[in-house]
Amino acid sequence: MSLKTALESLWARPEAVTADRSQEAPAEVKASRTGPLLAIQGQAQPVWSPRDYAALAREGYAKNPIVYRAVRMVAEAASSVPLTLFEGEHELDTHPLLALLSRPNRLEAGGDFLESLYGYLLVAGNAYLEQVAVDGEPRELHALRPDRVKVVPGPGGWPEAFDYTVAGRTVRLAAEAAPGDEGVAPVRHLKLFHPLNDHYGFAPVEAAQMSLDIHNAAASWNKALLDNAARPSGALVYGAGDAVNLSADQFERLKTELESGYQGARNAGRPLLLEGGLDWKPMGLTPKDMDFIEAKNQAAREIALAFGVPPMLLGIPGDNTYANYQEASRAFWRSAVLPLVARTASALSAWLGPAYGADLLLKPDADAVEALSSEREALWRRVGAAGFLDDDEKRLAVGYGRKVQEPPAGAEA
Incomplete structure (x- = not known):
């Protein structure tokens, strides 16, 4: 019976509802006492993310080499860690859950799927997984783009659904399995801890946003400097007779000749021919003016710190925290990669394990990590x-x- 039919039948026979309520005691329901307060944000309405994921992805991952490399390093390393499955204390060599994770869907292998999952977590702070079940058993897994998913809180304040929107069309996905259904929830939301938001996670790139802006601005400044012969070349001083300034036509002609004949990397070092009355005053950058290079490196170190990647592994100069590359690599795996894999494996176990009717637990196999x-x-x-x-x-x-x-x-x- 559909929800609409059930409501119409109850509306037509209100006495049946009264009789049923008088004969049956209310069932106990376990719920948080603070949860209903979250419903003040708006029941059955999407809670919009407080940040622009597209801007973070564009200015960070797509534009900044430090963010790009840090995300790729963590995501690729994490997706390469094998996951072992335990039932109680016994390790299982073969199981449908292991087969599902090795081939989650027909378009992706297990490593590609997990790399997308970890990448979304690092760039957005959120990752959404959808499972497609057949006869109550998960058969496919898909990673959804975080910017297309919005959390829909229920009357208790906790998420009851997720709205997935593409090209103006929206599909609502339930956050929990249907009552009486032995399967698992259609969608699983993984997020990094956010101290100021009840529904969304906090991305590492957000914590490094100021350093990201500094690093990008320094790169833009360098590009503009290269376009201008790699340095502020100097000044042309006009001192012909008693004249104070060039005429408008003379100024525009001189400016056009300089731009067309002497600017740019192609014309670097080309001798400048001056007419009478013009004197060349060379200019350069002082050591104080060159501090922007160290500022850029410091911003790069702060970005790497936000992702837990030792700057030495990213080729950032001026960092001697670790004695050698091997020590930095071990710190990277221990502090950045394995904790992320462990929490993700635990979430996948809690989400998918009940579908197989057993006490299953996924764990990362650290013994398989060569580093x-x-x-x-x-x-x-x-x-x-x-x-x-x-x-x-x-x-x-x-x-x-x-x-x-x-x-x-x-x-x-």
């Missing part, structure tokens, strides 16, 4: 030398389960 191999070898040496531990305790200490005992030969299964 952390030296740490892994050091751990194995320490645990292997611990004579007070038995084999099972050593396996547990390095992240493996207890060894499965093989039945003796000839024993019944």
